[in-house]
Structures are given as C-alpha cells and as structure tokens.
Amino acid sequence: MSMKSKADLRAAALAARDALSGEQRAAAAEAIATRGLPFALEPGAVVAGYSPIRNEIDPAPLMKKLAAEGARLALPTVTARGQSLVFRAWSPSDRLLLGPLGILEPSPAAAEVVPDVMLVPLAAFDRLGHRIGYGAGHYDISFAHLRKIKTIAGMGLAFAVQEIKAIPAMSHDVPLDYVLTERRVFDFRSS
Incomplete structure (x- = not known):
C-alpha cells in the first residue's frame, strides 16, 4: 500500500x-456563516480572512457576520516566500489592491494587526487537523x-x-485547531 504523495x-x-x-459553493459559504464560529469571540477580536482564489470557499459571508457581531477584520498580504504573512x-x-501573487490585498497604508482567529484556505484536510495548502x-x-506573540486559533474553511x-504530516506543518465545512465543525484542540 503506497502512501499517496501530498501532490497527488x-x-x-x-x-x-x-x-x-x-450554487453549491455559495450555499456552503452561507451555511458556514449561518452557523458562525464554534466559540464566542471577545469584543474587538481580530479575525483574519483571505481573498479566495482557485475556487476556494468564500469567507466573506462569515467575515461580514463576525464584523456585525463586533469583530475587527483583517486580510493577509504576502511579503516574500519563506516569510510570515x-x-x-x-x-x-x-478597496483591495492586486498583490504580487495576483491576490487581492488591503492597502499598504492599512494598519498591521496580529489576528486572534486566522481563517485559513486549504486544498485538503484530515480528521487530525492536518491541512494541505499549495506548497x-x-x-x-x-x-x-x-504564535510567539499571542494565542491564535487556526481555523480551516473548506x-x-x-x-x-x-495527510502525511511533516514536522514543520502546523495542525489547525478547527475546520469548518458546510456540514460540520471539526474541533482538533483536544486531540
């Protein structure tokens, strides 16, 4: 039985x-937004989303709901490969600007923040909270x-x-705390 590679x-x-x-994509994004987060956010907590590319599930409905509940929103900007977002x-x-990787990003003039919750896009996930990104x-x-600065909840949207x-996990891969799909919430913190 050969292990499939991450690429496969x-x-x-x-x-x-x-x-x-x-229609399925839009319904899934709305279902996640309707359910909301699996825990209560502190007032003013920073939730970082992402600008969806390549058919990723759209976090915007969830982000808008969280903003209405008092969360502050953030989006990632890519600096250089091998560096933190x-x-x-x-x-x-x-308004968003097109970043170096062709992904929409906030203006460089927007304040830099450290998220409390990071919504993470992914290609695949398993029931241990491992994700496959794009490499x-x-x-x-x-x-x-x-996470050297503060506790951040990592939440995959899929x-x-x-x-x-x-997923064949590598030592440097950071498992997610949760994955939210249109069907259910996976909570990996206790495992």
Missing part, C-alpha cells in the same frame, strides 16, 4: 472542489511566527468534499 492528495481534493457548482486591518467597504508554506510560517483520510 492535493490534486484529487482540488478536483473534487473544482467539480462543485457555483503580514495581516492588515480591513473592512468590507475598503508555499505561508500559513505554517505565519502560525509559527505569530467544502466537505475536501476531507481526506490521512
């Missing part, structure tokens, strides 16, 4: 994600760096079809 697992999970219809304050009315390691590096049996 990533490709299979992304194919499953890409097969979803626009920098999170900047953002509100839904702010650049931005989130693993960011968690390692920012479609249920992106769950896979087991």
Whole structure:
C-alpha cells in the first residue's frame, strides 16, 4: 500500500472542489456563516480572512457576520516566500489592491494587526487537523511566527468534499485547531 504523495492528495481534493457548482459553493459559504464560529469571540477580536482564489470557499459571508457581531477584520498580504504573512486591518467597504501573487490585498497604508482567529484556505484536510495548502508554506510560517506573540486559533474553511483520510504530516506543518465545512465543525484542540 503506497502512501499517496501530498501532490497527488492535493490534486484529487482540488478536483473534487473544482467539480462543485457555483450554487453549491455559495450555499456552503452561507451555511458556514449561518452557523458562525464554534466559540464566542471577545469584543474587538481580530479575525483574519483571505481573498479566495482557485475556487476556494468564500469567507466573506462569515467575515461580514463576525464584523456585525463586533469583530475587527483583517486580510493577509504576502511579503516574500519563506516569510510570515503580514495581516492588515480591513473592512468590507475598503478597496483591495492586486498583490504580487495576483491576490487581492488591503492597502499598504492599512494598519498591521496580529489576528486572534486566522481563517485559513486549504486544498485538503484530515480528521487530525492536518491541512494541505499549495506548497508555499505561508500559513505554517505565519502560525509559527505569530504564535510567539499571542494565542491564535487556526481555523480551516473548506467544502466537505475536501476531507481526506490521512495527510502525511511533516514536522514543520502546523495542525489547525478547527475546520469548518458546510456540514460540520471539526474541533482538533483536544486531540
């Protein structure tokens, strides 16, 4: 029984994600927003989202709901490969700029913040909280760096079809605390 490589697992999970219809995607994002977070946020807590690319589940409905409940929002900006993401304050009315990787980012003038909750895109996840990203390691590096400053809840957002049996975890991979799908909440903190 050969272990599938991360690249194979990533490709299979992304194919499953890409097969979803626009209606299924929108319904899944709304279902996650309707359920909300699995814990109460402190007033003024910073929730970092992401600008969805490549058919990622859209965190915007959840982010808007959390903002209405008093959260402060942030989005990541990419500095350089191998460096932590920098999170900047953002509100839904702010214009976004195209960043170096072709991903929409807040203005460089927006205040830098350290998130309390980091919503994380992913290609695949398993029931131990391991995720497969896209290989650049931005989130693993960011968690390692920012968790020296404060406790940050890492929360993957995914479609249920992106769950896979087991991911070959590397020592530098940082497991997620939660994964939210349209069907359920996975809580990995006790495991």
